[in-house]
Amino acid sequence: MIHLTTTQIEHLETQVFPTYFNTCRWFAGKARPQKGFHILHILPVGDAVILIVEATYHDGAPELYQLPLAEVELEMEVPVKGVIEKTDTSQWIDAIYDAGFRHQLYTSIYGQLALSTDDGQLQATKGRGLAEADAPEVIDSRVLPVDSSNSAMLFGGKYFMKLYRKLFDQTNPEVEMVSFLTQHSDFSNIPAYAGSITWQRAGQPDVTLGMMQQAIRAEKDNWALTGDFLNDFMYGVPSGMFGINESVFEQVALLGKRTGEMHLGLFAPGAEEAFAPEKFDDFYRSFLLKRLTDLLDRRYALLIENYDKLDEPTQRLAWIFMEARELIDDFANEMLTRPLDSLRIRIHGDYHLGQVLTDKGDFIVIDFEGEPEATIAERKIKHSPLKDVAGMIRSYHYAVSAKLFESAETKGISSEKLQIVSDRWYKLMRDTYMDAYLEAFGWPHPLFKSQNEINFLLLFFLLEKAVYELGYEISYRPSWVNIPLRGIVEVIREIEKLKEPTVRISRLGMQS
Incomplete structure (x- = not known):
């Protein structure tokens, strides 16, 4: 087993880690002004060790990282990114590249x-x-x-x-x-x-x-599968053909069903506290409202700051969003006062087409780590499963918008016509997915007390998701800002319908 001396530890901390960590894809602190690296714990695993390394920064909280460390012969071939340091007689490597370390991990779990x-x-x-x-x-x-x-x-x-x-x-x-x-x-x-x-x-x-x-051998993720569906659909758009193969509806409905089955699996009355369903109590309602209003404040400021950089159609969408602030605030504040008897559970938390793999005509859900930017405690908060549903619905909206507006085949078509076509496709997929999702539960079900509660909660989470997306697009993909803005405007229109007492509301808040 490796025995690190005080001198070796100090050498790694001061001379090796400041360079090595910043070459690693998994190190999240590259953009932060770094103060230093410190080995807090050395955990023996067979002939190797796992180093628990603290990365400290000039601003903000420190972070902990796991670095398995093995010493191997100089002759052993190791990928460049796995070599931590070479000495005259051996090389220090990331131990995942050592077969002995991997064997120790497997046998430990097996036994x-x-x-x-x-x-x-x-x-x-x-x-x-x-x-x-x-x-x-x-x-x-x-x-x-x-x-x-x-x-x-x-x-x-x-x-x-x-x-x-x-x-x-x-x-x-x-x-x-x-x-x-x-x-x-x-x-x-x-x-x-x-x-x-x-x-x-x-x-x-x-x-x-x-x-x-x-391990699974999936063919592709569902983002790629949906892209294939859209490729077939898109070929008819320039000639005015609107055609969707029945198999597309079958696949979307199957995903809705599997999503419902996943949430049924997580609905566990009588389970341990970490998974037992909970009500929409005052603390949770306040948490949701504060998170949305803080997000809205930041996005409005960001949008105003970048308004002149947007093209004219996107500016029109942005203006609708900005003018609707009072309407949105009133809707959001209903989270504190509206009667809600639906329940909340642990959910996937980062659910979109890329998190679902296709396998022999069925789907496999992966990556249950939750929202990447949320704390671990926040990722474990119980939500309405409609938050996952909203994430998938937004993902379908992105898929069709990116394909139709970014493809060479549709460049000669006006943005207004593309908007109509993409909206039709998206709403068909949305309704197909949602119908199959709710059918998986049967009716009534404790997770969804009423159709009115489904309408309200789904719109709340769709708004939150689209507003979140807006910040990313403004910062990193300005040409895609119109996609979340269109999603926001759609929610605004549905909120307006909910305010009209004479309108009969269906499952999705659509006029019927």
């Missing part, structure tokens, strides 16, 4: 081993996805060539392991969600939970280091 540390233990837990399969005790492994915020390994082509790089003083929400759905529900459209490794310390919260799931 549910507890590895002692100075102030606790590393506890490995086996899940149903490994226990029920014909899992071998010894298995080959490799690092997957994905460059993301975590590291990925594949074991025997059967099990996928995600090693979390940025750490939090709480159990990772993804492990909780995937474990719960695998162990306590009938929902099978996820990569089944196979196990995890947590760092347990006396009197302190457990820290999740990694999770293993059954």
